Amino acid sequence: xxxxxxxxxxxxxxxxxxxxxxxxxxxxxxxxxxxxxxxxxxxxxxxxxxxxxxxxxxxxxxxxxxxxxxxxxxxxxxxxxxxxxxxxxxxxxxxxxxxxxxxxxxxxxxxxxxxxxxxxxxxxxxxxxxxxxxxxxxxxxxxxxxxxxxxxxxxxxxxxxxxxxxxxxxxxxxxxxxxxxxxxxxxxxxxxxxxxxxxxxxxxxxxxxxxxxxxxxxxxxxxxxxxxxxxxxxxxxxxxxxxxxxxxxxxxxxxxxxxxxxxxxxxxxxxxxxxxxxxxxxxxxxxxxxxxxxxxxxxxxxxxxxxxxxxxx
Amino acid sequence: xxxxxxxxxxxxxxxxxxxxxxxxxxxxxxxxxxxxxxxxxxxxxxxxxxxxxxxxxxxxxxxxxxxxxxxxxxxxxxxxxxxxxxxxxxxxxxxxxxxxxxxxxxxxxxxxxxxxxxxxxxxxxxxxxxxxxxxxxxxxxxxxxxxxxxxxxxxxxxxxxxxxxxxxxxxxxxxxxxxxxxxxxxxxxxxxxxxxxxxxxxxxxxxxxxxxxxxxxxxxxxxxxxxxxxxxxxxxxxxxxxxxxxxxxxxxxxxxxxxxxxxxxxxxxxxxxxxxxxxxxxxxxxxxxxxxxxxxxxxxxxxxxxxxxxxxxxxxxxxxxxxxxxxxxxxxxxxxxxxxxxxxxxxxxxxxxxxxxxxxxxxxxxxxxxxxxxxxxxxxxxxxxxxxxxxxxxxxxxxxxxxxxxxxxxxxxxxxxxxxxxxxxxxxxxxxxxxxxxxxxxxxxxxxxxxxxxxxxxxxxxxxxxxxxxxxxxxxxxxxxxxxxxxxxxxxxxxxxxxxxxxxxxxxxxxxxxxxxxxxxxxxxx
Numbered sequence: 078x079x080x081x082x083x084x085x086x087x088x089x090x091x092x093x094x095x096x097x098x099x100x101x102x103x104x105x106x107x108x109x110x111x112x113x114x115x116x117x118x119x120x121x122x123x124x125x126x127x128x129x130x131x132x133x134x135x136x137x138x139x140x141x142x143x144x145x146x147x148x149x150x151x152x153x154x155x156x157x158x159x160x161x162x163x164x165x166x167x168x169x170x171x172x173x174x175x176x177x178x179x180x181x182x183x184x185x186x187x188x189x190x191x192x193x194x195x196x197x198x199x200x201x202x203x204x205x206x207x208x209x210x211x212x213x214x215x216x217x218x219x220x221x222x223x224x225x226x227x228x229x230x231x232x233x234x235x236x237x238x239x240x241x242x243x244x245x246x247x248x249x250x251x252x253x254x255x256x257x258x259x260x261x262x263x264x265x266x267x268x269x270x271x272x273x274x275x276x277x278x279x280x281x282x283x284x285x286x287x288x289x290x291x292x293x294x295x296x297x298x299x300x301x302x303x304x305x306x307x308x309x310x311x312x313x314x315x316x317x318x319x320x321x322x323x324x325x326x327x328x329x330x331x332x333x334x335x336x337x338x339x340x341x342x343x344x345x346x347x348x349x350x351x352x353x354x355x356x357x358x359x360x361x362x363x364x365x366x367x368x369x370x371x372x373x374x375x376x377x378x379x380x381x382x383x384x385x386x387x388x389x390x
Numbered sequence: 391x392x393x394x395x396x397x398x399x400x401x402x403x404x405x406x407x408x409x410x411x412x413x414x415x416x417x418x419x420x421x422x423x424x425x426x427x428x429x430x431x432x433x434x435x436x437x438x439x440x441x442x443x444x445x446x447x448x449x450x451x452x453x454x455x456x457x458x459x460x461x462x463x464x465x466x467x468x469x470x471x472x473x474x475x476x477x478x479x480x481x482x483x484x485x486x487x488x489x490x491x492x493x494x495x496x497x498x499x500x501x502x503x504x505x506x507x508x509x510x511x512x513x514x515x516x517x518x519x520x521x522x523x524x525x526x527x528x529x530x531x532x533x534x535x536x537x538x539x540x541x542x543x544x545x546x547x548x549x550x551x552x553x554x555x556x557x558x559x560x561x562x563x564x565x566x567x568x569x570x571x572x573x574x575x576x577x578x579x580x581x582x583x584x585x586x587x588x589x590x591x592x593x594x595x596x597x598x599x600x601x602x603x604x605x606x607x608x609x610x611x612x613x614x615x616x617x618x619x620x621x622x623x624x625x626x627x628x629x630x631x632x633x634x635x636x637x638x639x640x641x642x643x644x645x646x647x648x649x650x651x652x653x654x655x656x657x658x659x660x661x662x663x664x665x666x667x668x669x670x671x672x673x674x675x676x677x678x679x680x681x682x683x684x685x686x687x688x689x690x691x692x693x694x695x696x697x698x699x700x701x702x703x704x705x706x707x708x709x710x711x712x713x714x715x716x717x718x719x720x721x722x723x724x725x726x727x728x729x730x731x732x733x734x735x736x737x738x739x740x741x742x743x744x745x746x747x748x749x750x751x752x753x754x755x756x757x758x759x760x761x762x763x764x765x766x767x768x769x770x771x772x773x774x775x776x777x778x779x780x781x782x783x784x785x786x787x788x789x790x791x792x793x794x795x796x797x798x799x800x801x802x803x804x805x806x807x808x809x810x811x812x813x814x815x816x817x818x819x820x821x822x823x824x825x826x827x828x829x830x831x832x833x834x835x836x837x838x839x840x841x842x843x844x845x846x847x848x849x850x851x852x853x854x855x856x857x858x859x860x861x862x863x864x865x866x867x868x869x870x871x872x873x874x875x876x877x878x879x880x881x882x883x884x885x886x887x888x889x890x891x892x893x894x895x896x897x898x899x900x901x902x903x904x905x906x907x908x909x910x911x912x913x914x915x916x
Contacts, residue, residue, distance in 0.1 A: 107797055108795075108797045108798050108800065108801030108802070109796065109797030109798070109800040109801045109804075110797075113797075113800045113804070114796055114797060114800070115450060116523075117796055117800055124528065124555070124556065124559055124819035124820060124823045124824055125524055125527040125528050125823060125827075126527070126827055126834040126835065127523050127524075127527070127834070128527070128834065129834075131523050131526075131527075135523070166443060166450075166451065167443045167444065167576075167595060168444075168449070168574060168576070169577070233626050233627070233630070236627060236630050237630060240630055240631075240634045240636070241630050241633045241634040244634060244635075247634075247636050248437075248622065248627055248630050248631040248634060248636050248637070249435075249437055249620040249621075249622050249627075249631055249636065249637065250598075250620065251594075251597070251598065335623055335624045335627075336624045336626070336627050337627070338620065338621060338622045338623065338624070338627060340594070340596070340597040340621075344623065345596075348596070348623075351795060351796075351797075353797060
C-alpha cells in the first residue's frame, strides 16, 4: 500500500505540471490584458484616463511585457518555492487571498458533499429495494428533475422562498453557519443524481451475486447480508463519484457562490478571470488540480480499505 | 468667482414663534414621540454589486465606495444638480487665471483626531499624485501649496478654470497621509484615517465594509450609527435583498427586476439621472463609415425611444446628442437626432451611393453590400440586437457579435478589427477634460482616430475661457459639431436604478454613484 501511494504521488507531479501549463496558455491566450481592463470602460473614470506610457509602465511593473516562456518559467520557479505571486488587482499575495477564501469554500463544499452523500446513498438504497416499483419510479423522477434543474435557478427559488417569502435566512452577510444551509443544499442537490443512480444500480447488481445467495442460504440476517455483503462492495463506485465531486465542488461552486454572495474561491475565480488576474487564475488551477489528484488518491486508498481484494498485489 | 461659504442663517422672531408653538403642540405628544424616537434603527444596510478591494484612496478599487458611504470626503463636491459646492472646504475662489485658493473649515479633523490643516491637505493630494495613476493625471501640472494653516493654493503654468470640478473627483479624497504611509496601505483598518461622518470598523475585501459613526465628526452628527456595505454581485440576488427588506439601499437594480421592485410595498425604485451616454462608435477609417452621410443616416434611423423602452423598460433617457443626457446641458436635448427619420436616412444613403435595388433588402454601392458588424459587451446584447433590426429597415445588413467579457471588444479594437461597437462613458466633470478624451486627435478614447479641424479649434477655445458658464456654452458648441460630424452615434443614458426601502428617510439620489448617498439627515425607521 505504501509503495502504491508513493507511486501515485509521483505520477501526480507531471499531471499537476500539465494542468497548470494548460491553464497558463489558456488564460494568456484570452483576448485583452489586465491593464486594458483596469483602465477600460469597466472601471475607468470620465474626467481622466491613463496614457499609453502609464499603461506600458504598469505592464512592465506586472511583468506582462516579458515573453510567454519567460513569464511561465518565472512563475513555475516561484511556485516551486511556495510563492504563488501577487494578485494584479488587490496587490496582495495570491496565497493570502486564496487562504482567506478557502474556509468559506471548504465549509460549503464539505457540507454540500454531506448532503450529496446522504441523499444520493439514501435515495439510491431506497430505490434498489424494489426495482421497477413505485418508490423506484419516484426516486427516478426526482433524479431527472434534479439533473435538469440548473443550480442558478434552484438557488434563486430557494432565496425567493426562504429569504423573501418566509424571511428565515439572509441574502447577504458573512459566511456563518446560518447562511450555509441554502447554498449547500443547492449545490448538493444538483450533484445528487449521479450518486443516486450509480449506487442503486450497483446495489441491484450485488444482490444478484452468488455470494449473496450463499449468505442467504446460510441463514444470515438480512441486515447483515445487506450491510456486509451487498452495500460494502456496492458503495465503491459511489465513493469514486463522491471523490470526483470534491474537485467539482471547487469549480462548480462559482455560480452558487455568486447567487448566495458566499465569499469563496469560486466567485473569486470568476472575478479574476474577467479581470485577467493571471496569478490568481494560475494559482487556482494549481489548487484545483492538486485537490482532484489527492481526492482521487484518497478514493483509491478507500477502495483498498473497503475491498480486500484490491489490497493483494 | 466670489467665495462660497456654507453657513446657517440666524433665527428671526418669526422663526422663534414658530419654534415655541411647535414645541407646545409637540409636548402633548411627547410619549408617542419618545416611542417614535426609539423606533429609529441605528443601522443602515447597503447592497452593492462590488465593494472595495482596499481602504487606501490610491488603490484602484477603493475610492468611490468609501466616499459613497460617508467615510471619506473631498475638498469640494457636486450637488445633485451638478453644481460645485464646498465639502470640507469652507470656500474656494479664483486667484487669477492660473490659480485658485481653497479655504478650509477650521473645525475639521481626521477620524483619529488630528486637525486637517492646509499642510495635511497638501500631503494628502501629493500622496495621491505620487501613488495613483488617476490622481497623477487629475493633478498634472498643478502645484499645491499651503498658505498658512487654513488656505491651500493651486497654481499652474496654464489656465486651470476647471480646478473646482477636478477637486470633486472621487480620486482626490482627503486622507491622513502620515497614517497611510508612503506606499499603498489598503488592508490596515487602523491606518484608514479620513474625515467622514463614519469610520471604517471592519473590512473584508470584496465582501463587506462596516463603518461606525465618527464621534469626532466636524459636521452634523448622523442619525445612523452604523453602516454595513455588502457585496452582492448577482443582479437577481440583489433584487431579492431589496424585496426581503434585508438591505435598505440596493444599488444597480437591473431593468428586468425593476417591475418587481415597483410592485413591492417595502421598496421604492429610484431612477438615478445618469449622465452616461451609451453610443455606437463607428470605425470612420474605413468604408462605409468614412462618409459622414452614412454616419448621419445611421444616426437618423435609430429609434431611441424603442431602445429605451425595450432595453431599459423605459427607465433610461434618450440621447439625441452626446450631452443630451447630462442635466447640466438641457439645451443639448434639442440638438442632434431628436427623432426617428427614415426618410432622411434613406435620402442620405442614396446621396452617398448606397442604393437599394428593386425588390432588394440590402443597399449596395458598386456591387458591395452595406454590411458591417456590431460588437457588444457586458449587458449590451439586447440593445445591439435592436439596433440590428432597426438598421435592417433602412437596408443595412448587420452582424451582431459580442460577449459579456470586456476583453473580446478590447482585443478586436486593439487589432483594428472592428466596424461598430457600443460603449458608454460618463459626461460629467470638466467639459474640456471629458470631451477631449473622445474627440481630440490624441484623445485616449478616440478609438475612431477622428481628426476634425473645426473640433480641434473648438477644444482649443477652452484655453481662454475661465468662466464656468462660458465653458458650458463652449461644450454645447462641441456638442453641435459632434452632432454634425457624428464620429459616434449617441443612443441613450444607461438605466441606473436603486431600490430604497420605505423605512429609509431623507434619501437623495445623485447622478454620480459615489457621491453621498449617506449623509447626516438620512435615517432608517425600525
